[in-house]
Amino acid sequence: MKIAFYTLGCKTNQFETQALETLFEQRGHTIVPFDEFANVYIVNTCTVTALSDKKSRNAARRCKKINPQATLIVCGCYSQMEPEQAREMCGADIVVGTGCKGQIVELAEQAQAEASFPGGSAVQEAREFEVLPAGGLRGRTRALLKVQDGCQNFCTYCIIPYARGRCRSIPLTEAVRQAAFLEKEGYQEIVVTGIEVSSYGIDLPDHPSPAALLAAICRAAPHTRIRVGSLEPRTITPEFLEEVGPYPNLCPHFHLSLQSGCPDTLRRMNRKYTPERYAQSVEMLQAAYLGCAVTTDLIVGFPGESREDFEESLAFVEACGLAQVHVFPYSRRKGTPAYSMPNQIPQKEKEERSREAIGRFHTLHQNFLRSKVGQVLPVLFEQEKDGLSSGFSPEYCEVRVNEKELHNQLLSVRITGLSEDGWLTGSILPENP
Known part of the structure; x- marks a missing residue:
């Protein structure tokens, strides 16, 4: 077929x-x-x-x-x-x-x-982690490794806990086996993903932590870059950093979802941390991984968010010195508590706040990229764009060089400049094989 x-x-x-x-x-x-x-x-x-x-x-x-x-x-x-x-x-x-x-x-x-259709009997609540073969989408240089499914945080704006069910984790031994397999298959980067990776292990008998998972995967694929998906800010602790710190193949790119820098808005969202706790996580990462990229998501126009709340949220993000911020206007979703909350923000106002936030955070991203100019970065090349080979550094900075046929090659590149469109230019060092 x-x-x-x-x-x-x-x-x-x-x-x-x-x-x-x-x-x-x-x-x-x-x-x-x-x-x-x-x-x-x-x-x-x-x-x-x-x-x-x-x-x-x-x-x-x-x-x-x-x-x-x-x-x-x-x-x-x-x-x-x-x-x-x-x-x-x-x-x-x-x-x-x-x-x-x-x-x-x-x-x-x-x-x-x-020539008949069996019907939809497979729509049911999932209670166990379904182990599927790891790998990469066709044409990709990076492999995906799903380690967790489901979520039970029940943020007031989010439908996913109802769609995906409660947390379910892959056994640690299976995650290790799949990571080792992917390295043998020739992948040079593994992206560790899940619906809520920070909840990994809570359903397993011995409750392995997300840090233990990442450390085990790094050991299983020592010659492969390991990139972790989104993490809950409270996951970042001194103990977490101590456990993952010895592994140089863990990419210094950490996506910590924020959603708002205003404490009142975070409470209405049912997020489990304060802006102060989020800032502590960022500071710990930036101290442990010099030059690392800490990125985040931000929702603007959440029900009840005043103009003052919005300004407080943006000012907090700017003070954190993040590498990149993905901004989303709040989208009402039937079936979630936030859908029926009072003081819904008009769509036009949400879109205006989104544009304003994107404009202000553009400078943050440009400053982070500019800090890489003059450095030598290992770049995993993936595809050609506009006649240039494009790839990503461990910090997930896009780098382009004037060379061709570099697909799936990991090469050292000296960063020479920054384009207006937000990617770095560079030249491949001659000592690369």
């Missing part, structure tokens, strides 16, 4: 798609681009916002226009929350939720063999 995928949303979804690609290929099937003729189309959906739902539906509807006789499988967070919509509005033949994705191969084969 010819199988085509369309993936929306987070790195966890990306991991699950590449795992399904691997499983289909192991059964002798062929993966084709999504806009080509296929026997089976699989849309791995996102439901984090109402716009995500709409994008998921639109992607699903495109399939039948290419091949009206194809089997359409809709899976992921949107189909978990709205299985009937996935069937009726998307025209899905098979609906699968956030668990049991390993069943998709057999469901697709059955549907094609019998």
Whole structure:
């Protein structure tokens, strides 16, 4: 069979798609681009916002226009929350939720063999971590390693705990096995991902910590860069840094979700830390990893956020000296407590605050990139852009050089400048092989 995928949303979804690609290929099937003729189309959906739902539906509807006789499988967070919509509005033949994705191969084969559709019985609450094969999406130089699923923080703006269920962790021995396998496969970077990586281990018998997980993965793949996904600020402690500190292959790039620098807004969001605790985490990282990149997410226009709250939030972020800030206007999501909160901010005001925040934080990012000029950075090259080879440093700075055919090569580059578009220029050192 010819199988085509369309993936929306987070790195966890990306991991699950590449795992399904691997499983289909192991059964002798062929993966084709999504806009080509296929026997089976699989849309791995996102439901984090109402716009995500709409994008998921639109992607699903495109399939039948290419091949009206194809089997359409809709899976992921949107189909978990709205299985009937996935069937009726998307025209899905098979609906699968956030668990049991390993069943998709057999469901697709059955549907094609019998010219019938087994239905959506795979939409159910996941109670155990589903081990899927680790690897990289087609054409990627970095591999994804999913170590955790689910969330039980219940932030008031977030639907994901309802879509993904409670926290479930991969056994430490399995994470180590997969990391070692990925290094043997030739990947030069592994991205450790999950829905809430900071909750790793809370469901396992011996409760291994996120630090123990990262240390074990670093040891299992000592010649591979290890990049960790988003972490909860309270994860960063002296004990955490002591445990992961000995491993030079852990990338000095830490994404600590903030969402707001205003304490009142954080309380309404049901975040479990204060701005002061967040600042302590940033300071510890910057002291332990000189020149590291600490990045974050910020939501503006949350219900009840006054202009003064907004200004307080921006001033706090600027004081932290972060490397990059991803700004999002608050998006109302049915099914979450924040949807019904009083003092909703008008959409126009949210968009204006978002533009203002992005403008102010642009300087932060430029300053961080400028601090790298003159340094020699190891760059993992991934693709060509505008005639230049593009790759990323351990701090996740994009670097471009005037060379070609460098895909999947890790080379030392002297940084020579900063472009107006936010990437670094450089020259490859002659001592590279």
